[in-house]
Amino acid sequence: xxxxxxxxxxxxxxxxxxxxxxxxxxxxxxxxxxxxxxxxxxxxxxxxxxxxxxxxxxxxxxxxxxxxxxxxxxxxxxxxxxxxxxxxxxxxxxxxxxxxxxxxxxxxxxxxxxxxxxxxxxxxxxxxxxxxxxxxxxxxxxxxxxxxxxxxxxxxxxxxxxxxxxxxxxxxxxxxxxxxxxxxxxxxxxxxxxxxxxxxxxxxxxxxxxxxxxxxxxxxxxxxxxxxxxxxxxxxxxxxxxxxxxxxxxxxxxxxxxxxxxxxxxxxxxxxxxx
Amino acid sequence: xxxxxxxxxxxxxxxxxxxxxxxxxxxxxxxxxxxxxxxxxxxxxxxxxxxxxxxxxxxxxxxxxxxxxxxxxxxxxxxxxxxxxxxxxxxxxxxxxxxxxxxxxxxxxxxxxxxxxxxxxxxxxxxxxxxxxxxxxxxxxxxxxxxxxxxxxxxxxxxxxxxxxxxxxxxxxxxxxxxxxxxxxxxxxxxxxxxxxxxxxxxxxxxxxxxxxxxxxxxxxxxxxxxxxxxxxxxxxxxxxxxxxxxxxxxxxxxxxxxxxxxxxxxxxxxxxxx
Amino acid sequence: xxxxxxxxxxxxxxxxxxxxxxxxxxxxxxxxxxxxxxxxxxxxxxxxxxxxxxxxxxxxxxxxxxxxxxxxxxxxxxxxxxxxxxxxxxxxxxxxxxxxxxxxxxxxxxxxxxxxxxxxxxxxxxxxxxxxxxxxxxxxxxxxxxxxxxxxxxxxxxxxxxxxxxxxxxxxxxxxxxxxxxxxxxxxxxxxxxxxxxxxxxxxxxxxxxxxxxxxxxxxxxxxxxxxxxxxxxxxxxxxxxxxxxxxxxxxxxxxxxxxxxxxxxxxxxxxxxx
Numbered sequence: 001x002x003x004x005x006x007x008x009x010x011x012x013x014x015x016x017x018x019x020x021x022x023x024x025x026x027x028x029x030x031x032x033x034x035x036x037x038x039x040x041x042x043x044x045x046x047x048x049x050x051x052x053x054x055x056x057x058x059x060x061x062x063x064x065x066x067x068x069x070x071x072x073x074x075x076x077x078x079x080x081x082x083x084x085x086x087x088x089x090x091x092x093x094x095x096x097x098x099x100x101x102x103x104x105x106x107x108x109x110x111x112x113x114x115x116x117x118x119x120x121x122x123x124x125x126x127x128x129x130x131x132x133x134x135x136x137x138x139x140x141x142x143x144x145x146x147x148x149x150x151x152x153x154x155x156x157x158x159x160x161x162x163x164x165x166x167x168x169x170x171x172x173x174x175x176x177x178x179x180x181x182x183x184x185x186x187x188x189x190x191x192x193x194x195x196x197x198x199x200x201x202x203x204x205x206x207x208x209x210x211x212x213x214x215x216x217x218x219x220x221x222x223x224x225x226x227x228x229x230x231x232x233x234x235x236x237x238x239x240x241x242x243x244x245x246x247x248x249x250x251x252x253x254x255x256x257x258x259x260x261x262x263x264x265x266x267x268x269x270x271x272x273x274x275x
Numbered sequence: 276x277x278x279x280x281x282x283x284x285x286x287x288x289x290x291x292x293x294x295x296x297x298x299x300x301x302x303x304x305x306x307x308x309x310x311x312x313x314x315x316x317x318x319x320x321x322x323x324x325x326x327x328x329x330x331x332x333x334x335x336x337x338x339x340x341x342x343x344x345x346x347x348x349x350x351x352x353x354x355x356x357x358x359x360x361x362x363x364x365x366x367x368x369x370x371x372x373x374x375x376x377x378x379x380x381x382x383x384x385x386x387x388x389x390x391x392x393x394x395x396x397x398x399x400x401x402x403x404x405x406x407x408x409x410x411x412x413x414x415x416x417x418x419x420x421x422x423x424x425x426x427x428x429x430x431x432x433x434x435x436x437x438x439x440x441x442x443x444x445x446x447x448x449x450x451x452x453x454x455x456x457x458x459x460x461x462x463x464x465x466x467x468x469x470x471x472x473x474x475x476x477x478x479x480x481x482x483x484x485x486x487x488x489x490x491x492x493x494x495x496x497x498x499x500x501x502x503x504x505x506x507x508x509x510x511x512x513x514x515x516x517x518x519x520x521x522x523x524x525x526x527x528x529x530x531x532x533x534x535x536x537x538x539x540x541x542x543x544x545x546x547x548x549x550x
Numbered sequence: 551x552x553x554x555x556x557x558x559x560x561x562x563x564x565x566x567x568x569x570x571x572x573x574x575x576x577x578x579x580x581x582x583x584x585x586x587x588x589x590x591x592x593x594x595x596x597x598x599x600x601x602x603x604x605x606x607x608x609x610x611x612x613x614x615x616x617x618x619x620x621x622x623x624x625x626x627x628x629x630x631x632x633x634x635x636x637x638x639x640x641x642x643x644x645x646x647x648x649x650x651x652x653x654x655x656x657x658x659x660x661x662x663x664x665x666x667x668x669x670x671x672x673x674x675x676x677x678x679x680x681x682x683x684x685x686x687x688x689x690x691x692x693x694x695x696x697x698x699x700x701x702x703x704x705x706x707x708x709x710x711x712x713x714x715x716x717x718x719x720x721x722x723x724x725x726x727x728x729x730x731x732x733x734x735x736x737x738x739x740x741x742x743x744x745x746x747x748x749x750x751x752x753x754x755x756x757x758x759x760x761x762x763x764x765x766x767x768x769x770x771x772x773x774x775x776x777x778x779x780x781x782x783x784x785x786x787x788x789x790x791x792x793x794x795x796x797x798x799x800x801x802x803x804x805x806x807x808x809x810x811x812x813x814x815x816x817x818x819x820x821x822x823x824x825x
Binding site: 535 | 584585586587589590625626628629630633656659660661662663664667697698699700751752753754798799800801802803805806
């Protein structure tokens with residue numbers, strides 16, 4: 001762990017507070033994401049109590065971008081919508097004061113044309129950038145270290161660059177890995193330990209986390225509270241993974257159990273909500 | 276329940292008759308639907324014994340639209356195909372006498388450009404329009420009450436407008452909700468009680484129902500029988516949900532169990548087919 | 551079984567060898583496939599230890615096509631990318647010496663425009679063509695016998711035409727059916743018995759097999775070894791299906807169990823790796 005970092009897990013009261021707000025407010029969360037991860041992302045959001053809609057039907061990006069409580073833009077969504085759709089959505093969000101998450105999937109895999117689109121999106125003012133080590137490093141201006149959608153870089157390498165990115169772009173940067181690091185534009189640094197290796201063999205698990213982070217933004221209007229809210233979502237994700245792994249027979253039953261657990265995590269007490 | 280409405284559940288012999296026909300004939304059912312719901316929709320159709328194909332590859336809409344036993348057009352499919360693809364499919368269907376289902380997903384969410392496409396599709400002569408309360412009300416000319424893909428209107432508000440829509444467009448209108456209402460162009464009104472709340476937290480469950488309604492149309496050539504066949508599919512869906520909910524640990528295991536149960540529902544006796 | 555055919559199942563040491571190589575090398579496997587099958591395909595590849603990426607984001611086909619260890623092109627991917635994307639990917643693959651799999655989904659269903667694209671792809675030099683009986687027969691120049699994405703032809707009809715195809719195009723042809731036939735350009739003929747009927751009621755199960763075959767190519771550099779490697783993947787798939795079927799309650803729990811089993815199949819001993 002890094003010197004000034006503060007550790008935070010699901011036992012932190014902020015996790016229950018965020019979950020309670022999501023379940024009470026059922027925020028409309030709009031996503032431009034990829035078809036590989038879309039169904040899991042929607043199911044994760046529904047399990048947490050949010051109301052997701054996904055995709056760039058005619059008029060949706062500009063319309064839902066401004067109507068939603070928050071939006072998330074998953075760069076791999078470019079396999080099924082255009083860069084213009086994404087720009088339309090984030091501009092509508094910005095105009096309406098709707099916070100949004102940018103997930104720079106596969107950034108830094110050596111595809112210049114693709115990376116340039118993400119770099120342009122990152123200039124539009126996301127509230128949160130969420131990715132793995134390679135993606136965050138690439139977006140911070142580092143070398144290309146991704147292999148397809150996977151990282152080959154370590155969290156230790158990514159954190160200092162993520163801190164620069166957070167400060168330079170005045171954005172919360174969340175880096176997923178064996179432990180997750182949530183970095184504030186003001187230098188705050190939260191670390192979320194735990195989670196489970198099985199999350200890395202379920203396609204779209206990271207993408208779905210981006211959607212859930214958007215749900216947290218939707219119920220957290222004050223900017224200073226958002227760093228903790230983003231960390232809370234990561235802690236909730238980690239705990240749900242740990243619980244689901246206990247009874248999983250492999251990655252597919254783990255994914256099923258993970259969504260089931262998310263639906264049962266309690267917002268009112270300190271138990272894990274599993275009977 | 277409404278005055279002239281007749282209640283119908285899975286114990287009605289029409290449910291077994293429709294299921295038996297689908298399993299015997301294995302109708303080719305072609306769908307233009309969205310990538311969030313596509314896999315579940317295909318799996319639901321396969322579980323019921325139908326032979327689905329999904330999507331607008333070059334030549335498929337005009338080709339499969341006329342070859343299939345029935346087709347379903349899910350408006351949110353506009354996230355991955357064009358309005359022209361949908362028009363090609365329904366015109367080919369019409370030319371070949373193939374019945375089709377229109378599912379006006381997210382109609383009435385305030386996106387004029389999108390709603391206009393659905394209104395145009397509704398003018399092409401669907402056999403069935405299937406949606407939630409907000410969607411049916413919007414298509415009937417009512418106010419916009421949808422929030423993304425979710426309804427904020429009640430069934431009670433939607434039924435009278437659905438009845439007008441059925442009469443004016445000479446179409447069967449099926450409204451999904453805590454109880455489902457199936458409305459005929461001739462004023463017939465069937466109500467399907469039951470189902471389970473968990474269906475609302477599985478993404479694409481409503482969309483998949485649209486595909487299954489198409490399968491019912493494919494095996495029900497006579498128009499007067501179709502109202503009952505559509506209600507039968509809703510009753511089958513409701514019963515499968517009730518059975519699956521008994522052993523579900525949450526929404527994801529519910530979805531798994533739901534498809535398993537659909538595959539086991541018997542067409543030959545009055546048991547629920549579960550050993 | 552055919553005269554010169556050699557039977558091969560998961561007990562053959564080649565199966566463990568291929569699985570061990572995939573788990574050790576974790577090859578980057580890039581796919582252009584359809585959104586119905588995409589998530590299952592990615593999960594199957596992850597379960598086997600490979601590193602998949604899917605879809606045609608800007609720059610990906612030409613970039614990932616050359617970077618990957620192998621690629622697979624599923625013709626039904628034309629529902630969400632262009633023929634040009636597919637050509638870009640396979641040309642990049644060819645230029646870099648990356649082997650690729652062509653899966654001619656729905657070939658021979660009577661859609662001339664669509665079939666012509668697949669025929670053009672088949673001329674670009676795939677290492678393997680993998681499909682069902684109708685698809686292989688259509689690609690070999692036979693009559694159209696597919697119904698949507700389903701075959702209506704028998705393996706017995708398809709094998710002689712597949713053998714011609716293998717010889718004429720100097721390609722390995724793998725035909726899936728009640729037993730799978732793997733046909734070499736040199737006349738070798740392997741038969742993989744077993745598997746399970748439930749594989750045919752899980753959408754995308756055949757498509758995912760195409761991705762797994764690509765993973766096998768990625769870890770099998772020598773052409774003469776590839777025929778056995780392709781058969782090994784089919785044998786692994788069949789065994790995983792048989793094991794998963796034992797405890798499945800229907801097609802959805804079967805699909806979950808199938809991916810779980812794939813993740814547990816051992817590469818080091820002759821047991822089936824299930825505790």
